[in-house]
Amino acid sequence: MQNEVDEDIETALVGCYLMDYEAAATEAADFSIDKDMFASPTAKMVFEIMAKMHEQQRPIDPLTVRNQLGNYADPAWTRFLEKAIESSPTTAHTGYYAQLVRQKFETRRLRAMLGAASRKLDDEPADMVQTELMRQLERNDADPAKDGITFSEAAAQAISTFKKAAEGTAGIKTGLAFIDGAGGIQEGELIIISGKAGSCKTTLARQILTHVCSVEKIPAALITLEMSEAQIAAQTLTDQSRTSQRKFMAGVANDEDWARLFAAQADTEGWPLAITSRARTPARLAAYVRKVVRRGAKLIVLDYLQAMQPNPDMLKMNSEAQTTFASNVVRDLAVNLGIRFIVVCTENREGDLRYSDAIRYDAWKWLRMIQPEENNDDNPEFHLDMVKNRFGPVPKSIRRLYRVGNRLLTETEWIEYTKTNKGRKDPCN
Secondary structure (H helix, E strand, O other): OHHHHHHHHHHHHHHHHHHOHHHHHHHOHHHOOOHHHOOOHHHHHHHHHHHHHHHOOOOOOHHHHHHHOHHHOOHHHHHHHHHHHHHOOOHHHHHHHHHHHHHHHHHHHHHHHHHHHHHHOOOOOHHHHHHHHHHHHHHOOOOOOOOOOOHHHHHHHHHHHHHHHHHOOOOEOOOOHHHHOOOOEOOOOEEEEEEOOOOOHHHHHHHHHHHHHHOOOOOEEEEEOOOOHHHHHHHHHHHHHOOOHHHHHHOOOOHHHHHHHHHHHHHHOOOOEEEEOOOOOHHHHHHHHHHHHHOOOOEEEEEOHHHOOOOHHHOOOOHHHHHHHHHHHHHHHHHHHOOEEEEEEEEOOOOOEOOOOHHHHOOOEEEEEEOOOOOOOOOOEEEEEEEEEOOOOOOOOOEEEEEEOOEEEOHHHHHHHHHHOOOOOOOOO
16 A cells, blocks of 8 residues: 555656756755666656656657657556646645655665665674675665865855955945945855835846846846746846836837837847746745755845745744744755845834844844835835844934935935926836
């Protein structure tokens, strides 16, 4: 009975890969699944074939996989593929199935080691058997994380970071002088941008992201939980082209608007930016971040923390526990991968981080965006208050920023803008 259950789990995991190989691979990234983890010869062969097809950049679906089976493509294989698809109605469960397959594989491997050690006890001294068993367990440690480094190695890394800072190459430039003047965003740095609704917190985060991709040409990723990928692109293109998204949506854009939009599309074509709206749980976020980091991403923007959904095993926990867990996942990713994170957070009426403020203790910088009472169309003023700066002084005064379209201008930029655009209406509105 147990073998049948194990086979069903492996079949369901294969079905997830059949439906959407890329999505399933992302969901299962934490478990490093390979063909040798399958006990079922059928599941093992199908998984191996799909992996080869993916390496060759060939389309993967039940029909192409069946054809690839060649002489093996008898009715039994067809029935297996049909069962695999029926067993997995969605790729959303891939991570769960992958975890079970990994656990079953580790169990079988450990039993084999213990069995071999038990048989050796009849002929060899116990201390020799124990020593060999410990060596095998260490070699086959399922945890891919390193055991750490020596202080000397850590010191060398610190000196290297200081040298890069002196050369101006340590951190990523943001286009904001008060951050760039302190070295930019460093490896492993976590920045919070918080605010109430309408405070331009997302505008600031995406302005930094745009600068990183368009000016610095540094690979980055945006995890958006409020808008779809297409909506992000639409807003970005109209912002870059200085056209009106409202006009395009109303169908009244003129030829000049279209020309500028297409020019912006051409200019942004080479941006090294990945976008997803699907990494909605901590598990999916972790898998996606690891994937884009492997592809070269140096900065991750999450918009926004409190919109994340819980993992299936945390549905019964309260919002505070769910948000705290999500913030811990972000912290661990930043530290372990050395990836830079900008996390947008919402605030409650009192100005505290909504649901949980656990992430504030892990952040290197905390920037609060505030919409003052005097804000209006003629004076689109917003205030930026740096609440925390782990490795530098905290300014005693706020910074005034002015919103034009989807961009925030400094006071100097705003004065220059008002001089050259006096009496003109913002084309983005």
